[in-house]
Amino acid sequence: MLPVKRFTEFIEQNNLFTPQNSILLAVSGGIDSVLLSRLFSAAGYSFGIAHCNFGLRGSEADADQQFCRDLATQLGVPFHTINFDTTRYADAHKISIQMAARELRYNWFEQVRQQHNYHLIALGHHKNDTIETILLNLTRGTGIAGLHGILPKNGVLVRPLLFLTRDEIATIVRAQNIPYVEDSSNASTKYARNKIRHEVVPKLRELNPNLENTFDNNLRHFRQLEELLELKVDEVKKHLFVQHEDEIHLAVEGVKALQPQQLLLYKLLQPYGFTEPVVDDVIASLDAQTGKWFASATYRLTIDRGKLILAENIPASTETVIINESDHEVHFDGQRIAILHDDSPLIVKDNPFAVSVDADKLIYPLTIRHWQQSDFFYPLGMKTRKKLSDFFINLKIPLHKKQQIPLLINGNGDIMWVAGHRPDERYKVSHNTKKVTIFELFK
Template sequence: MLPLKQFTDFIEQNKLFTPGGKVVAAVSGGMDSVLMAHLLKGSGYNFSIAHCNFQLRGDEAIADQEFCKNLAQQLDVEYHTIEFDTHTYAAENKISIQMAARELRYQWFQQIKQQHGYDVIALAHHQNDTIETILLNLTRGTGIAGLHGILPKNGDLVRPLLFLKRDDIQRIIAKNDIGFVEDSSNTSTKYARNKIRHEVIPRLKELNPSLEKTFENNLQHFRELEILLEMRVAELKKDAFIEKNGEIYIALSAIKTLHPKRLLLFGLLQPYGFNETTIDNLIAALDKHSGRVFESLDHKLILDRDRIILIKKKNNPVAVRINPNDREVNYHNYKVTLLHDDSPLIVKDNPLAVSIDAELLIYPLIIRRWQQSDFFYPLGMKTRKKLSDLFVDQKIPVHQKSQVPLLVNGNGEIIWVAGYRSSERYKVSKNTKKVTIFELIKT
């Protein structure tokens, strides 16, 4: 007898999928995934079988592929299969064979899910897989999330066999005389997971014969702790994060009062790609390194006086030429318009517009971002000033400096720091006969 009621109860309790949902089951041919296929069939679910041949075990892999094809015919379900050149993929991406096989199969599962309209991808992990995963995570280093093991549902990935132990599966397979194939690589201890499975766990069971039950209880505690942490982080985020113009501001005073600081700060910043090493460096810099920048793949953290600024990375603006006959050019997030006039007009009350003595312009002009060595002669001053000092005076955060447009003359001199100051050398005077008015319009 198959444990159909336990199977369907587990699916319903964990809301893995609905009775009418379409399921694609990842089946390798081993006892775990074969039992899952029989349970799906016996419970009346609408499912198909998907099998990957990684071409790593020669004839054995071909035999597994044929077995899964026959299983699909036996159960009268649709069959999907694919053959991967795993060695080439691993070499091209400079990753291990195991990692290459993992990436290839999950990419393919997502592909056939979308192509055929499946609701979920069913994987045949069981309770012992969860124990192995936790031990692996502890060995490699992990946060609380790494202690919850394998979840019954993670997005569109579902694991309906997590109510069973490996011994349970072996007993059910034998009792119901269900055929399966053995993957010879499962016995090799050159892989970390297999070493844990065949060498570490048996020793732990010598100390605690009820290891699975103990881990089941521990898992419940870990998951509850994770929920508490998520709730606390959500509260902190609501109170401490101030969003404005696509940027997030976090007061240093709020960060300094966090306790435990490292755990909570990591919880707040991990979703933006920052790892624990970055969090340690940030904490060390809180009291002494204003202006320090920390980067993840997609975001930047800027330590700015009394706050931290969190921004999504942007492409740096590309310099644009302005020719004498241009009336309009595009620069980054702006449209730049030019108006030529025969009277000495001076623009007032618009920081994004400026009047310049037209006779002093040397074309082509350039609109570009600032560079570290930039300086100019601010309006009203006879001496030059570094742009970096102007930015400090204007309290422009580090991450916004590269977004400030600079209008540069053909001789390399800065005419206008758009939005802030124009140059004394190019101002409209009593001797000016013609002006050119430049205006930046945000697009």
């Protein structure tokens, strides 16, 4: 007899879905996914079957595909299938066959889900898969998130068989005489997961015959610890993270006071793409001089006068825009620069995003670009030149902001205007000025 009651109770207890939802089942034809299909049918849920042929096992894979097609017909549900050139995909993306198959199937499952209006995707993972996943994570290195195992629900993915062990599934399928196909690659120990399944878990079961139940209890504890940690991280974040426009500021002294420091700082920075080794470097550099920075793929963390500044990692632009004498407007790095030619010596005041320049001193074409390391200019009111990097330091402008400031460059290479901050003394409007050109920056 199929364990339909246990099946529906597990679904309800974990809030996986409701009888009104339509579910896409990922079915390989193996014992787990076939039982999943039978349970869905027996429980009266609305579902369809999706099967991937990865083209890796020749006629065996084709037979599995036909088996799944026949199963869908027998159960009277929609069938979706696709053939992949997995080897070609792996070579093109320079990844392993296993990773290629994973990316291909999950991307395709999601496409089918959206195209055919399924609410969720159901996978046939069971208790033993969770054990193998934890052991694999421990072998490769993991944090507490890697110890909670496979979750019953993660986004649009649900796993309604996690209440059963592999042995229980085998017993049910044999007792009901349910046909299924066996993937020959499951027996190979050349894959890490299979090695754990066939060689490591049996040895652990010799030490503890009740291994699955023990792991079940451990998982419950790990998940509760993870929830407790997340609550602590949220609490710390409210006090430590201070929003400043498009930046987040963290007081260095506050970071130093974190306990346990490495764990909490890692959990705070993890959503921004920072890895544990980088977080270790941050902690070791908390007393470093202003300007030291660390980057993830998407964010930059800069040490700046007693605080850490977290901001999106916008790569320094090498864009250069030419301004000709006839131009009235140019666009640079997502910003607009309006240009006005005036025959009177008009001086723009109280607007840092506009500047009046003595038109007779302009050498066309002009250029707009970003800061470079060797740049210098003569700040308005000064008779001596100043390195632009020192000018930025005096204004307490952090590194990532320096790289976003447009510079107006004369045809002879002189910086005439640090947009939004200071014009150059040499190009200011004076009593000798006959006409001006006005540049105005619009964000």
